[in-house]
Amino acid sequence: xxxxxxENQDPFREARNKDGVLRCPFQGEDLPMxxxxxxxxxxxxxxxxxxxxxxxxxxxPSEEAVRTMRQLPIETNPPEHTDYRAIxxxxxxxxxxxxxxxxxxxLIAEMISRALARESIEIVNEFALPVQxxxxxxxxxxxxAEADTWIGWGMHVFKVTGGEFKKGTALExxxxxxxxxxxxxxxxxFFSALTQxxxxxxxxxxxxxxxxxxxxFAGGRDTIIHSISSIIGYLGRNPxxxxxxRQDPRRIVHAGEEFFRVxxxxxxxxxxxxxxxxxxxxxxxxxxxxxxxxxxANFDETVFDAPEEIRLDRKPNxxxxxxxxxxLCLGAPHARLIVRSLLQALTGRVARISVLxxxxxxxxxxxxxxxxxxxxxxxxxxxx
Numbered sequence: 001x002x003x004x005x006x007e008n009q010d011p012f013r014e015a016r017n018k019d020g021v022l023r024c025p026f027q028g029e030d031l032p033m034x035x036x037x038x039x040x041x042x043x044x045x046x047x048x049x050x051x052x053x054x055x056x057x058x059x060x061p062s063e064e065a066v067r068t069m070r071q072l073p074i075e076t077n078p079p080e081h082t083d084y085r086a087i088x089x090x091x092x093x094x095x096x097x098x099x100x101x102x103x104x105x106x107l108i109a110e111m112i113s114r115a116l117a118r119e120s121i122e123i124v125n126e127f128a129l130p131v132q133x134x135x136x137x138x139x140x141x142x143x144x145a146e147a148d149t150w151i152g153w154g155m156h157v158f159k160v161t162g163g164e165f166k167k168g169t170a171l172e173x174x175x176x177x178x179x180x181x182x183x184x185x186x187x188x189x190f191f192s193a194l195t196q197x198x199x200x201x202x203x204x205x206x207x208x209x210x211x212x213x214x215x216x217f218a219g220g221r222d223t224i225i226h227s228i229s230s231i232i233g234y235l236g237r238n239p240x241x242x243x244x245x246r247q248d249p250r251r252i253v254h255a256g257e258e259f260f261r262v263x264x265x266x267x268x269x270x271x272x273x274x275x276x277x278x279x280x281x282x283x284x285x286x287x288x289x290x291x292x293x294x295x296x297a298n299f300d301e302t303v304f305d306a307p308e309e310i311r312l313d314r315k316p317n318x319x320x321x322x323x324x325x326x327x328l329c330l331g332a333p334h335a336r337l338i339v340r341s342l343l344q345a346l347t348g349r350v351a352r353i354s355v356l357x358x359x360x361x362x363x364x365x366x367x368x369x370x371x372x373x374x375x376x377x378x379x380x381x382x383x384x
């Protein structure tokens with residue numbers, strides 16, 4: 001079961017094959033984007049040469065303007081990263097618990113039922129955002145009603161004005177309130193765990209707690225929403241793919257991995273070079289950044305046979321959509337659970353998805369344009 005991607009989903013092919021690197025300006029900084037699968041993986045493992053110990057500068061664009069604290073554990077190197085990560089790992093591992101799996105499956109079944117009862121539904125805001133927000137309450141072990149607040153923030157926890165991210169206080173105000181509550185009345189939730197946690201023999205500071213909280217809400221929001229909407233859009237435009245998965249539900253796991261490869265929501269992530277570094281012939285000054293271009297690596301022809309084809313039975317599939325090395329995404333089991341549950345529900349209950357209106361999201365940068373999900377996607381979902 002194969003189909004072709006749009007050309008602008010892999011805008012890096014020429015540069016990847018020619019030089020392996022693409023210099024692109026971001027916020028006045030000329031960053032070399034590392035494009036090949038092997039080179040990206042090597043850089044992701046080499047934290048001494050390509051450091052994550054760079055508050056605000058790991059995301060691209062950098063986020064000095066939108067938050068006041070270092071995100072944890074992502075903006076640290078080993079051994080600090082290892083110790084910080086151990087504090088929150090138990091909550092992200094909840095995605096493998098039978099009761100959490102059952103809750104996510106029931107949530108998606110409910111959302112499909114609502115969609116089937118309507119003439120049409122806008123997937124990004126009316127389906128994917130509520131699924132992401134409500135599923136996160138199960139992971140953090142907080143009341144599901146908390147999701148109503150998170151949904152109310154809209155698509156982005158950082159406000160967007162005129163194409164630029166601006167600092168908004170809603171998330172930080174919310175986190176402070178949750179940590180105040182948890183300190184006074186601790187329970188079994190994520191916020192309480194952070195108020196009680198120790199890091200190398202001492203309690204976490206409030207700033208450290210905020211760093212964990214900020215990443216938890218900002219890091220897994222757009223990515224989950226993007227995955228859900230991209231998959232539904234694809235199945236709407238490729239009805240044979242839905243039928244292919246329905247014929248044998250065992251195909252769902254491989255299909256999910258292929259969707260993660262192709263519809264990579266995060267084009268790249270930054271690393272900072274402590275000393276002058278040569279990157280495929282491009283000089284990076286001390287304190288300068290490079291880009292690890294996950295989205296390009298996922299289409300490397302030397303690793304993936306016919307990478308421009310979506311093959312729902314692709315295996316092996318060594319995509320790096322969840323990163324690589326020390327910083328492998330904590331939320332990967334959660335993302336896989338949501339996508340698996342979505343595909344199971346769609347194949348079990350949906351006859352077809354009709355795309356009524358779609359507005360693609362296009363990353364428009366100085367040296368490339370990349371189609372990356374949807375700003376809005378309206379569909380009609382018809383039951384079996």
